[in-house]
Amino acid sequence: MNTESHQITVNRIKVDVVRKDIKNLHLGVYPPNGRVRVAAPLAVSDDAVRLAVVGKLGWIKRQQAKFAAQPRQSQREMVSGESHYFLGQRYRLRIIEHHGAGKVVLRNKATLELHVRPETTTEQREQVLQQWYREQLKLLIPPLLEKWGPVLGVEPDDWGVKKMKTKWGACNIKARRIWLNLELAKKPVNCLEYIVVHELVHLLERHHNDRFTALMDQHLSNWRIYRDELNQAPLGHENWSC
Numbered sequence: 374m375n376t377e378s379h380q381i382t383v384n385r386i387k388v389d390v391v392r393k394d395i396k397n398l399h400l401g402v403y404p405p406n407g408r409v410r411v412a413a414p415l416a417v418s419d420d421a422v423r424l425a426v427v428g429k430l431g432w433i434k435r436q437q438a439k440f441a442a443q444p445r446q447s448q449r450e451m452v453s454g455e456s457h458y459f460l461g462q463r464y465r466l467r468i469i470e471h472h473g474a475g476k477v478v479l480r481n482k483a484t485l486e487l488h489v490r491p492e493t494t495t496e497q498r499e500q501v502l503q504q505w506y507r508e509q510l511k512l513l514i515p516p517l518l519e520k521w522g523p524v525l526g527v528e529p530d531d532w533g534v535k536k537m538k539t540k541w542g543a544c545n546i547k548a549r550r551i552w553l554n555l556e557l558a559k560k561p562v563n564c565l566e567y568i569v570v571h572e573l574v575h576l577l578e579r580h581h582n583d584r585f586t587a588l589m590d591q592h593l594s595n596w597r598i599y600r601d602e603l604n605q606a607p608l609g610h611e612n613w614s615c
Contacts, residue, residue: 386430390410394414398411398421400425406441407436439604451495457485461564466484466487467487468487468489469486475498510565517566518573521573532552541568541603544573546579551569553565561603563602567600571596
């Protein structure tokens with residue numbers, strides 16, 4: 374697909390404009406900082422994009438205000454006493470030095486033990502935790518795919534977990550591959566399930582149109598609750614690096 378991108382400013386709001394070989398203009402506001410992005414047909418001019426953005430200024434500002442109001446974690450220092458999240462549950466970090474391989478152990482539904490070698494750096498400790506998050510997601514996702522694939526009548530050819538800056542999930546329609554954001558390991562399980570269903574439905578309907586909404590309503594009637602729960606959960610630190 375041919376694409377071209379650049380940035381314009383509308384009423385002091387920076388807007389990322391991506392032109393694609395598509396039929397309709399799509400406007401979105403994305404976490405963590407309310408970035409505005411417009412996907413527009415190749416023939417649509419910047420003036421037309423500006424008009425579309427102006428027409429949605431009220432909605433854009435409300436979405437940005439929601440993101441700004443969300444609780445955020447401070448920059449992680451990976452030291453004992455810090456708060457970390459797993460599946461929506463808050464845990465206190467406890468660093469345990471040992472001479473074996475790095476590992477994570479949950480204790481008493483309140484403590485997350487990070488076992489690392491002495492003198493490991495903050496980055497190395499973060500890598501151990503991130504790898505553990507990845508492993509946990511890869512255990513949780515297959516049962517959800519096995520549950521929802523037959524219900525929806527679809528099956529992805531491939532799936533994976535990766536860090537993403539603006540999306541909780543993504544679907545490559547052509548390759549029939551879905552991606553889940555590593556940050557979902559920190560969110561409640563029903564939020565992960567919602568994103569899995571959302572991306573599987575994209576194998577039936579590419580766009581977020583009335584048909585897509587109808588399919589979500591038909592198969593996961595409470596999906597809006599899960600979506601709102603996901604968007605209201607604490608975000609990563611200000612420099613959201615996922």
